[in-house]
Amino acid sequence: MPILDIKKDKLSELLGKKLNDKQLWELLFQFGMELDSVSDDEYKIEITPDRPDLLSSYGLARAIRYYLDIENPKQYKVDEKSDWVIKVDQSLRGIRPYIGGFLVKGLKITEEQLKEMIYVQEKLHDTLCRGREAAAIGIYPSNKIKPPIIFTAYIPKMIKFIPLGALKEMTGDDILTKHPTGREYAHLLKNKERYPVLVDSKNDVLSMPPIINSETSGRITVDTKEFFVEVTGTRKITVMNVINILACMFKDMGGKIMSVKIEYEKETTTTPDFNYESIDVKPEYVSEILGIDKMDKKTMNNFLVKMGYIIKQNKILIPPYRVDIIHPIDVVDDIGRAYTYDRLEPRMSPVFTIGNIFNQEIMIDRMREIMIGFEFLETFTLGLTSKIYQFDMTNYMPDSKVYVRISKAKATEVNMVRYWLLPELLRSLSINRERSYPIKLFEISDVVRRGSTDRNENIFVNHKMFSFIMSGESITFTDTKRILTKTMKLLGYHIEIKRMNHPTFIPGRCANVVVDDKEIGFIGEVHPNVLEKFGIQMPVSACEIDLSVLII
């Protein structure tokens, strides 16, 4: 979940009210967020991921002001139309075809606000903008730019400008291979013949989205008075959403918003649109979902206002920064948060149904009871494991296509899903080798193997395996065979034990387990060279059979 860092003073200043830590915790809980941590002067707040508009001090404070009735929601409007135009070139098709922008005037920013602008940019890039892929933000001092602006795509070596943080001109290719930011985001332009650029009428390159701004015209400072903000992207809806979130924030900072005209090949739009879309939500629907018996329109509207909606001429208007509202159910959700979940008294409407669990599971329960009767301890080993334990250490190596291989696991050693249980039982024994003997362990659980046909949607299917090991000074093959034979007999199966060799077991002391002419597993004394690899110094006799053949 995204985290917002916010200074305590800043929050009080923006709320016009001081909340203590406890009050803030409670408020955030009811709103659906979490106070992650508190330091002397700062909060870290977990922001709900559907609300990127809350990823700035201004956005969060705005929502809290409405929620606590400190202020009624105001309708955001464009202050003035500018004569700025961005012309979008066709060459961007298939690369990064969408753009939006606006100008901010009348803003005297502090060092702290400058930091916040950059912070918000990063936070939005990481979340709503999907790592700058769907959309990317650029902020410029507008006095360095001479409109109209062309948004186009150049062949990389034709792009020449000084990127932020560099001392001399670099080409598009240079930036992606040598500049630290370029390298970080190079994957976004991989295999593109042309890279997007913003160029003004002086032919100066303003930036190369979504990578980096120009040092000459794209660096903002505390002395910047007027800002040009643009958002480019591969997804129109995201570009428009980010524009609206940013425009509302700049407005809250005290700036005046001037719109910019975007000329596509076939259509012309103006951004930001500050579009207050209306949505139809009936009080009955709210009652139906939340289970609040009496919900009239007036009460409902009160809750909506707390959540920032504008009620105008009996219509519910969605604020332009609320990019998460796509269905009336989302509005109902907001009403729930305003009403607070604590007030939704739990109830259980009677729903008559008959409970049922799988017969196979009952059968497996019975098997577990039998094994416990034989004084076995049940283990609960992990499904994720390593080829080292499953195959190398057991001397057993099936075809590489029959098991599930895992790459890029963050957990060290994990590189496959278990193919059989026995190696995991041996690992358990190995860890517990200093405990008192005899040690008798069993497990009835799943392993994953390629299905016998590839007709399954998911190719790899679960098998229910039954495995047990016995370890102690005087344990032999006979002990294991007695347990297996009796257990299967109690379950109504007649098994045959047929001599065979298996690399995990001692030759001549190992056999196939056969039921109705089907080989379902094996049984034997584990070979000392296997025990040695597991660091086990006591004899081990073991068995593993596939129950799927029998009961599933």
Add this chain to the structure above:
Amino acid sequence: MEDKDIINMLSRNEIELLKRLFLYQADSKVVTNEQLIRKENEKDNVKMNEVGVKRALMYLENKGLVELSKQNQVVYVITERGRKIVKQGLPEERLFSWLRSVGKGVRVSEISKASLDKSETNIALGELKKLGLITVDKGFLTIKKSYDYSHALPIKKVLQKIMMSSTGQVNDIKDDKVKKELIKRGLIEKKEKEILTIKLTPLSKKMKNAIKTISTNFIDRVTRDVIINKEWKGKSFRAYDVESPVPDIDGGRKHPLRLVSENVRDVFREMGFQEMKGDWVDLVFWNMDAMFIPQDHPARDVQDTFYLGIKGKIYNKELVRKVKEVHETGGTTGSKGWRFLWDENVTKELILRSHTTCLSFRVLAAGISPPVKYFSIGRVFRNEAIDKFHLPEFHQIEGFIAADGLTMRDLFGYIREFYDKMGINKLRFKPTYNPYTEPSAEIFAYHNTLNKWIEVGNSGMFRPESLAPYNINVPVIAWGLALERLAMLMYNLNDIRKLIGHTCDVNWLRNYKIPEFKL
């Protein structure tokens, strides 16, 4: 315990020992366990060998009748060879008398006819030569003078004395020369021995008269013979010290997590839920797209989900069409949808399921006739590093109810009922966001020892968009709860690796306490 109870608990051995201790005046003199051991030839129907005496003394100590103190003592124990000598004489004696019996001049090769083993023969020849009693010339043995038995007397005397002692050992041998000779010949062994010094306690002194007059005509072990032969008739039974501690015992047991899992299953079955299950490997389609998780959702990232790098198949083309429509435009649900192109190709990728909600959606897709309730307890996989609180796999308790008239309050009601049955009764719901449920609620339980609210699960009502492809026209409330989290609370564990995996301690499996199913 009363004096009478103690007396009733005394075995024949214990009674016999006490009587001897009184006899030996153990209240004023030092008595050791050695003195109490019965000599072999002593007639008694009670077993009073070394082990028997020691055991009986321990029991007496437990009953508070004697006080024992342990010391280590050096002792000289007669060996098998030593015993033989006492019975048959020294090898040189035996060889000499044989030589005398066959007359003069015996071939060396004929010595084997004397009943001595090889090492005895060697010792005997050496000794006889050293004493100058025989000569060996050209393969013939000749007796030179008659045997003087006195030289072996000290050795034989000492050996005899040791053998005749009740324990076959002595604390010291005064004659150093003899001691060395005996050890050299392997006739005695020097050993360290634990000696118990016994003192009568005030309690046994007080009970002296009672003990002296105890009848030993009681039944000790109830054996088969005692029952068949009706030996018990008219007799009393020795009482046992039923209050004394006994050794620990281990048996087979279910795994602690199984116990919790079974409990969860029972609770859901009791509440009318049917079980669901499915394979660990599933398609991205069923794990994500089927329930309206947008295709750019961060959880789809390889960073968080295990991809197999292999594609599966989707046979239901009609369902694919419906899912695509609802993602892109919202279809007929009144939703705007996610408003970007939905790619069928990426949905065919196989992954290890990251939640068991895919099971619910497979059930919905197979067709249900509400009202229905379903649950599952299944393993799910997330690409996480291993630490105290995280494993890349864990169990999710999934459940849903599809029925007319269900609301968020019912969701809370069913969840509260479930946790109540698990012994957790302080719950709070927090609004949250899930792509496929709206409204949604995280479930927090109050941890009484940690004194704070901890998250135990997530829940909500399936969105109209997520239900749209399956023609479900009733509300569906659903949840996903954490099984391991629940188990860790119940067993008071602070490291998940102690609960599950090969790292689990067998001693814990043998000894874990059955949880009260209460937080």
